[in-house]
Amino acid sequence: MTRPLVALAILGLLIVGWLGPAWSASEDDVWVRVHHETGHPAAQRGAATADLDDYGAFQWGRLSVDQARAMEQAGGRLTRIENPFELNLGGERIDLLDETGPGRRVPPHQAAAEGDFHLIQFRGPVRSQWLQDLRGTGVTVIQPIHPFSYYVWADADQISAASRLPDVRASTPVRPAWRMQTLAGTPDQRSQQPMPYMALISRHARRDTLERMRSKGAVIHSVTRESAHFDVVHLVVSGQNYPDLARIPGIYVIQPVPRDPGPRGEMSNQSIVGGFDGDSIIPGYADWLAVTGYDGEGITVSVVDNGIDEDHPDLIDNILDCLGPGGSCTGAAGSHGTHVAGAIAGTGLSGEMDHNDFLRGQGAAPSASLVNQDYRPFLGTEEDGMVADGMLTIMADAALSGAMISNNSWGPSGSPQGYNIPSRHIDLISRDALPDDPDQHPILAVWSIMNGWGDSPGACAPSSLGAPDEAKNLFAVGSTNLQNGDGEQQAMAEIFSISANSGHGPACDGRRVPDIVAPGCSTDSTDLFGAHSMKCGTSMASPLVSGAVAVWAQRHIDETGSPPSAALTRAVFSAAARDLAGGTNADGGTLGHRPDRFQGFGRIDLDAVMNPTGGSVFLLDQEVVFDDTGQDWALNIQAADPDEPIKVMLTWTDAPGHGNGGTTPAWVNILDLVVEAGDDNTYLGNVTGPDGWSAPGGQPDDRNNSEGIWLRPDQHQGQIQLNVLATSLAGDALNPYDPGDPSQDFAIACYNCIEGDPGFNLALEPTSLQACLSDQDGIFDIDVLASPVGPYTETVELNQQGLPADIDSSFDPSSIDVPGSSTWTLSTDEHSAPAHTLVTVEAEDGEGLKRSSTLYLRLDAPLTELPDPVAPADNSTDQSLTPEIAWTAVSGEQAQNYQLQVAATSDFSQPLVDELVFGTSFVPDEPLPGLSDHYWRVRAINLCGPGNWSPVRQFTTRPAPLIAVSPEVLTFVVPVDGQAQQSLLIDNSGTGDLQFDIATNRPGQAASGAQALISFDDPANWQLINDPEAVAGSVEFTQNAALEILLIGGDDGVGGNTDLQIDIPADGTLQFDWGYQSLDPGNFDSASYLINQDETELADNDSQVSFHQAQASVSVGAGDRFTLRVNTVDGLFGPGELGVTGVQLEVEACNDSAPGADWLDVAPSDGLISGGDSAPVEVTVDSSGLSDGLHHAVLCVASNADNDELLAIPVQLEVGSPPIFHDRFEADD
Template sequence: MRRAHPLVTASVTALSLAAACAAAAVNPPAADDAWARVEMDRDTLTAWLGPVAGVDYGAFQWIPAHLLATRAPVDPARVTVIEAPFRITLGGESFDPADRPLTFAGRESTAATGPGWWLVQFVGPTRRDWLGDLTARGLKPVQYIHPFTYVTWGEAATVASLQEAGLPQVRAVSEFRPDYKFRPDEGFPPAVGHQREMMALVANEYVPTLQGRMGAVGAAIRAITAVNSLLSVIYLSATGIRGGEIAEFPEVYALQDVPMDGGVRGEIQNQVNAGQLDASGRAHTGYLAWLDGTGHDGSTVTVSVVDESGFRASHLDLADNVSGCVPLPGPLSSCSGNAYSDHATHVAGAIAGTGASGIVDGEGFLRGIGVAPGARIVAQDFVPLLSYEEGGMVPDGMSVIFTEAVRSGALISNHSWGPSSTARGYDIPTLQVDIGTRDADPATTKNEPLLAVWAIMNGQGDRMTGPCAPASLGSPDEAKNILAVGATYLLDGAGQRAGEFDRLAHVSAHGNACDGRRVPHLVAPGCTTDNASAAGDRSHSRASSFCGTSMAAPNVSGAAALFSAQHYARTRMPPSPALVKAALTAVAHDLAGQRNANTQGEVVMGHRPDRFQGFGRLDLDAAVNPAAEVIHVDQTHVFHESGEEWLLQVEADDPDLPVQVMLAWTDAPGHGLGGATAAWVNDLDLRVRAGAHAFRGNAVGADGWSSAGGVPDGANNLEGVFLSPAQHGGDVLEIAVLATNIAGDALAPRNPQLAGPRQDFALACYNCTTRIDAKSTAVDLALQAPSTTPVVTPGGTVALPFSIVQPGPGKTQKLRVDLELPEGLWHVRRSDNGAWECVGGGRHVRCTTAADAMPGTVTAGDVLVRAHADLQPGRLLSGVARVRARDNSDPAGSNNAVTIAVQVMPLQDLLLVDGFEGGGPH
């Protein structure tokens, strides 16, 4: 629902915001003043504090923080105090725009009356009517920059008129100075001397004029490409001093050097991803059997492989999954033809290798199997889009890659490369990547989304030099809408299972982004890995051959393909990039206590999320074989105004398991200026209430669970809440998504003025159900273990029976049995015993039946499982099974769980037990 949010005029005695500020451009709130966001409506605030100044946003109030000192807080969790909330970072400086008032002194007469770029800062989060007022006055809001500021385009006289008007919502008006247009580490004015390849963001309507003016100062125009309906990129070559002159052109919004350091960044890793580990914590064989249990292999999904060349399409492990690349008309294309490389072939095999070559290693692992062996793969080559053999990318190169990917049918794009190996902040290529995530094809009338899974830079831990130290990222690692992936170890130097896949590989970069946002988002095994190579149609490479984030990203791309195929089978709709990110990060494996990528100094990681592991190591089994029900919300709700709120009530599907909630959104494109300037635009905040406690997104305590209270995360577009069983207590939970600031149009990034600011979101809630109505008749369910211990041989199968006694008093409805299989066993059959449906491809199995159970009856079923081939005979394996009825209460729950015991025996002993030797049993 859209709400009107008038400026506060609660009563005739209230201090209005206009009176408090006098004239916003003349006497604004000081930058050092603290302001508060109070999450309550205006009437509740007035009852608490009385009539006060501020802005009413409906679900929250924005008020000067000193007003809180007059009353004790009614609920501290609803109050967030922000110190110095109006300071902005531009040109490498943090300042208050009100301290740099607009002046025309010293400007040429033509500039004083002509068009240009201007900063307009509001008194708080954006309201649509404020933007409408600017437009009506002749100022075009072009780009939001945190906090509360827009870069606008308009005539100088219009800006002077706005300044004189003293509008209460306008806090400051300031010039967008030429030094803001450069990345701080490139310097302003640029160094005199050598020729430099540059890219300029400019106002669209002035492109023809600028071509002539740039030529007049000696710049050579290489190419021009549109970014959206407001801005274009001009790719040019000029000396440094001429670059300084070009930055002085009022039509130029940003000017940057083109980075010239672009380039690239088996079954064992699949089993690590799927959590299929033996008692010693090492991966075991059997990935295809695990995959069969999930019911999906990615066959409805296409993944593009963007690399330094194509992959060897004739390789036996790839040939069945190759899909053609559809090139764009014109001279530029990423479609690679028949060229191939080892790097690209290895990456493609990790995503979608089929294992058709049948080659196994010395430990029995199938060498050519990918995470999603049914997915289609498209070969794309970034090298033709690097300019003049210098490593710099042509201005529309990123757009060509994204467009050709979706026209080739890709839903996911793997990028084990980057246009720059050094941190540049949120620059122009990064801006183009974020646009492409929402809409990869500018020629179509509807959005064509594409999830870019990106290997972050092989930065080798902390880098203590450079403008973004200690981050060691490259570009576009800081894009908001990608899934950024770091690397852990897999094999040792001899190609053996190292068991260190929870330790960051020494090559992996550390974050954060230059503006403080959290990067990476996930990590996965990448050093060293085993899969197909380009040496021949049956060749493979492992051990020291490939170690890096390049090999970690395809694990995540394959996982994204499996999740997408599963989601499509259930909903007949592909998931959004935001939902894939939410689903994979919500249940990632926390690496607290493990080593980061540093070889000295700070080496031990704390709990996720952090700048080393992001939200943790990929846990594919938890994502596609969840132990309890999952709720997915996929961009079904759109916020139009700051202050709107979305609510959902859930309860834990299994009260004995954690509840994990992840909010993700594909944000509106950021500024493209590079450096430390904040790149986030729309700010959503996740809050989960459990009883009297409120848990904020990304506020994680020392124990690894979310901590009550906490400060809202105002920067990241991934927010997680992780509740232990003790924290949620099986009670009703209220999930809230608050639209803290809706400042840009995330839904139409190529036409941002089409409909005004808008933002949708995706949410994944693991172990959640919305069925929270009162339970019907009470029952007393009892789960019984089999009378004899089942036996199994290494590599063999066995049926694990279970029976449920239902003495009454009522009829049970929707019975469910959850099994945590003994370590060393995994589920291999999806449907058992007619009325029972069992799902799960690993150790977590859920069996349900819609049949009612009457009092006094016994309901039985079984689960077919397989034992790992390397299990040691003589072991007694132990697991747990639990029973519950969806629509019944069970007050006497002590008999709902039993231990599952399975005896491992050698084959010859099993034959004796079964009576197959000596003519019969003895």
């Protein structure tokens, strides 16, 4: 495409102090963004010009030092970008075109020709059109990477074509090192010890990728769809084989599962609503709520923790049923979770007071509803860590239960991981936690960051964060001081200081974390058995934020009728937070001004949110959507009270990042907040001076997705102009599960603000002009509308920029008295050439106030050039039933799209395919008939209509047998030592011969080779144990399948060494994974044991664990009797029987190496069926030597069918003793 190079006369640019001293005599040129701003006539007199790419709100490109100095002298505001093309991948900083850079130390990776991940970098901030051009080459755009780059999926021909696009700067195959975790804790690559991993793999090569992973020794535990491009995989593999997996083409990223998971009163409420008297916090939160008029009613908060005491008198009225099927819904009760729940929504109805007369058990939102969720089922054991899709499942359960907010005082990792897979998943659910539902269900994840206790070493130093603390769209909460352990409140200076336990950032990629802080050490809240207790931790801070959000959200819904977005919620509370400058940070030093890595934007202030200074808050909630880099939005604002500060916060829910972990930048879309204030200064988001107020100058924030500006009255002088700039749009934030072209919405909270400072807005109707040059006599009229903002009645002059020279333009009238309109007439003649561009109309009032609006202009000429058919070649044979049909593009930008037809006859009277295609290739959704001749043609289409058809090409599809089997399940009931037989009908409804081969298989074996998945619905036959004395009794397990075991203790508890014994009749080895939660809610621990056939009980030092709930996953290939011994302590179990429950999980069947079922036979076991024919197979079962009960097997039907190469047919055999029929002649015993 043509690059939009402009001769830039510097207009309306501000002086920025860094420019002068920054220029070095040794520098030849610099990369810059030149920002467009208004109201500076001196800048208009600048004489400097330069060739730059025009993005609308700014120009971008490379300048000489002399040009930059000239722009500075003309009043230019420039942002200098150091190393604009430098990537951070695999722990290295790399410029793909720098042959001397560190990236060249690694030999280039040879990509798989049939399809692999590649990295493509554009020549600057990405335009939507560039991505459309990229997709036109056939590559699949997967994931944006900063800067200006994308991971794509492509074969050799596609990446070759993509690399030749004029706007592509560089491309390279994705190297194995970039697919692996690079932080401390990376597994020993010499170790043969199996370790848990999580991976994202391409859905475009899913089956082949999984097979290759298994061939490298990986045991796949689960595969879950994450999005249109990725599956998330939970697996186990040795450290020795870990690098081998990173070389598999379909693996996008693989990283170790962190193995340090676990958890992270009224006085706290009063401390966030200004309940102070001198140096003391005073009671009275209920009175404050009453005056406010809101208490969280109607808002549902999910509490993801270790369980809630649902019978606690301060909680019982606020518990809702958890409705999700994912496994997080629980009735469990934990001390930690109960404390958290009370801080959110405790009612205080127990009436218990502490010794300072504060009501205990009263939460921040005492009428909010709570959903009880347990994260522990997703952690497995310490050896396993959290399952790879755990975050998605937990949040889906929350959304199905009606939650708007999810409180999380836990984490799957307590050490810095960078932006890893769980962090990415949090950013997905922040937009939509139920992607399969047509309606969106966003969740605001309020998250306690890690209890850090000071700086941490390593690649992310000084960060003391855990995961998913670095997710971009969660509300990350740190902890401040409140009370001592004895309940006495701390000194006021300490209350407004960060507690020593609180973790802090920055994130591994340099973003700022946390977002906000709240009282957490120590706080009083509910506890088990109707009690109350004091606890200290970041875990105690986030529930206070969740409760505060519920109170405000209730009012927002009451006033607007709609729930607030996660972005607006973060903006509202961040803008109103209290600056803690002068207090103590978590490392014992003195806090500077917000925003920083210790306090974020400051300490939560619910009173400032609910009762704002000036009485007015302007809110904008995701109503504006940018869809290309360089767009901007502006609004004039008046101060509701000119004598009070203005506080503005811009927040956006960013598109999900890479998930690779490490130090690779995770941001995708970058917006900039710019305020032009009444003091004639321009202020940038997150740029503050030594007094804590925003300062002019500085550099735009290039990474964080929240930006704040705080202005004193003498700065704003009663009026400001809000500006939001789309500095870089690379990803689709609105459709994260199936991303298309870039898009980004945003939210704004502006305190002490009223919309409508005097000014005007400019609009065009229509906003696009698309026509054929031969239509309408070449005259086109567009309405230009100028509407006032506030009491504005000035006259504005009109002009246009960017219209091609061969198109005439006039405004009638040439100026508008606001409010008013003008007609903009565009005229073409026989000399006018096709055009595809953006044209800007500007209006200026002579006082420096300027507005603009953009017209999309596309003028096409009738098509004369034909596309050239490429593939399938003419008269080719043996083509796939879903062939890729490709053709060349017509030159330039003449075609909007192409029409493709495929038919069985050359006259195309009844086309099998008739599609409009945006691009130059197409694959039919439905298979074409097999062993048949097909004809195809294509033509280009634009605004003048379709061009002529290309030459017709012919190809022949290969023979295509299609298999169908009935019945799909075989069920037999036979007596002991009996036989039975049924027919299995195999049908070939396609063309060509169907070859089949049938084998028998017992499910549950180690996976290898081609496979199908099968699951059984019947429950495992476990003996229920009602008496602790009976635990040592034997429970026979007769089914060879994967099981989940849940142990729940009895009313009186059990003590001593208790044996749980399970009989498994076969020989072999068994892996037993065991997890437990101790009485101390802050201490989570677990263990894993490998029990061999000659080792029937655990060693003593392995068995001494205290637990009150345990879950274990038994993956049974085959094995011997073994004994699990656990040491228990009286009183640890909750109410209920001590029981053993088995639930069958989905298991793999039809493995190449799996043993057959010797009681099952088929005849014939192989054969050939002609097209259109069918054949029966006799299936025989023989119960000789089998015990009573159910037995399972699978018939594995392999074939050369196009529709299904491997079918798994479940076979169930019920063996029972012959029935005894009573005919009333038997004697009673």
